[in-house]
Amino acid sequence: MKTKLIFGLASKKVHGIYLFIVILILTLSCIIAQILYPVTYSMLDYHVSAQGGINANPQGHIYWNIGMIITGILLIPHMLYLHRSFSSTSPKISIISCIISIIACLSISLIGIFPGDLGLPHLIVGCTTFFGFIIAFNLDGIILIERKQKFPNQWPQTWNYLLFYFFLNCSFIGALIIPEISLNLDKLPFDPRWLSFPIWEWTLFISVFIWMIGFFLLMPEPLKSKN
Numbered sequence: 001m002k003t004k005l006i007f008g009l010a011s012k013k014v015h016g017i018y019l020f021i022v023i024l025i026l027t028l029s030c031i032i033a034q035i036l037y038p039v040t041y042s043m044l045d046y047h048v049s050a051q052g053g054i055n056a057n058p059q060g061h062i063y064w065n066i067g068m069i070i071t072g073i074l075l076i077p078h079m080l081y082l083h084r085s086f087s088s089t090s091p092k093i094s095i096i097s098c099i100i101s102i103i104a105c106l107s108i109s110l111i112g113i114f115p116g117d118l119g120l121p122h123l124i125v126g127c128t129t130f131f132g133f134i135i136a137f138n139l140d141g142i143i144l145i146e147r148k149q150k151f152p153n154q155w156p157q158t159w160n161y162l163l164f165y166f167f168l169n170c171s172f173i174g175a176l177i178i179p180e181i182s183l184n185l186d187k188l189p190f191d192p193r194w195l196s197f198p199i200w201e202w203t204l205f206i207s208v209f210i211w212m213i214g215f216f217l218l219m220p221e222p223l224k225s226k227n
Contacts, residue, residue: 008080012219015081019216022074023209029067036060043202044193049116049126056116065112072109076102078212082140085219089147097139104132133208134172140215141165164214171207175200 004010005018033051034041036059041051050056051064083098110125144161175197182188182195193199 008084026071029064033060033064044199047198048205052115054117068112069109072105075105086143090143097136101136104129164211168207168211171203175204
């Protein structure tokens with residue numbers, strides 16, 4: 001069972017429990033780091049990686065960084081699971097997506113090793129994480145389109161998938177563009193922090209994991225699992 005889980009060969013039920021535990025570890029590391037933050041932590045004011053900053057969060061950084069290291073490693077079997085589920089539909093795209101997503105997972109772990117205090121190394125692994133997942137997840141979307149054509153009866157409501165992809169890509173584009181646009185705006189009828197980079201980074205961060213959960217729950221059956 002352990003070997004099957006590690007290599008993405010477990011049943012959907014078993015893998016679902018595994019994915020839940022991974023997300024729980026990440027969530028708890030964030031909660032603990034924010035509780036121990038020297039001041040009241042707000043997503044409107046502080047970047048995601050501020051939780052793991054040695055100087056920014058002297059007491060709580062260790063919990064968040066360890067959580068990121070563990071999360072990145074534990075997410076790799078999930079990427080193998082996705083690859084196994086879709087490799088028969090589009091082998092080439094599936095292997096490319098799998099490789100990119102595993103690189104993104106390793107980058108998550110490296111974020112815990114290279115906290116924001118280190119500057120450039122942290123920026124590189126952070127960008128690799130976000131860009132990697134966005135590219136890999138959209139490649140999976142292409143596979144789903146091909147699968148719909150081959151197995152139309154196994155396809156859930158299309159709008160469910162479109163909703164997750166809309167939220168994921170809009171948050172990514174928003175994180176790239178909106179903070180830059182807001183710099184050129186003088187007066188706003190609302191709190192300008194809603195247009196700043198921290199809240200949009202958080203939106204992207206959360207949307208990546210919402211996509212993982214939602215995509216997994218909506219994946220068509222059968223998954224060709226061997227139990």
